[in-house]
Amino acid sequence: MELPTVNLKTILLVHWLLTTWGCITFSGPYPWANFTILAVGVWAVAQRDSIDAISLFLGGLAATIFLDIVHISVFYRQAGFTDTERFGAGMAILSLLLKPSSCCLVYRMYQERGGFLGRSQERSDYQTIDSPEAPTDPFVGSEGRGHSPQGY
Template sequence: QAILLVHWILTTWGSIVFSGPYAWANFTILALGVWAVAQRDSIDAISMFLGGLVATIFLDIIHISVFYPRGDLTDTGRFGAGMAILSLILKPFSCCFVYHMYRERGGELLLHVGFLGPSPGRSAYQTIDSPEASNDPFAGPESRGQPGHGY
């Protein structure tokens, strides 16, 4: 909730200078954050909020770099731009906290990088000689307890 409050205030102040797409993107992601707070057991809500935060990092970089007012800035304009930049600086830290909440809700590890990621669990696989294999209608006669050809 603190993450949402801080980013809402910073986005509101950042919208003084950067209106339009900046405000739409950030307020939409904050709405997803409200959904993630409201449904504490939903992995979908927290994963969409996390994905949206990551996407707005890139969108904010592009938007601030393209639309930063280069001319005569008033004090209000400098304040709004500073708050938008501060929001952008805080977003990676917010992503770390939201990712931690995602993992607490039972989300899987998002990055499987070779030997760094976890190996797949072998308990989910069915063994060849398990009793469940004998219920397979497409299995041979040997697996159903009937004499077969033995090949």
């Protein structure tokens, strides 16, 4: 079964929104862990060809699955929630339930960026930073040696 192509920005936006709502109920390590990983996800968006950025985001998403399970199970109260707190807890749980599918989609992006099996041949679904018409370096001399205006 072929996974659909999902934009990394969409994954980040959904998890950011659910984490923000989850912070209504859970504080402390819950927002620190989730927002830190979402910041790494922003790095993965900014550097579309970086294997390091996407692998750290993937590893962080997997780690927050475990951390969210622990945090929600420790701090979830059986009674005494207001409607707002119940909503926040529900959104944190929904975020936790969506993370495994997000990990599968991010893993696919990781493979397309060249993770584990080398550079993938099918990269047409994602925009790359490198353009085919790369500008030439104006400071490269005719002999192939680089000359900079500062004399380095």
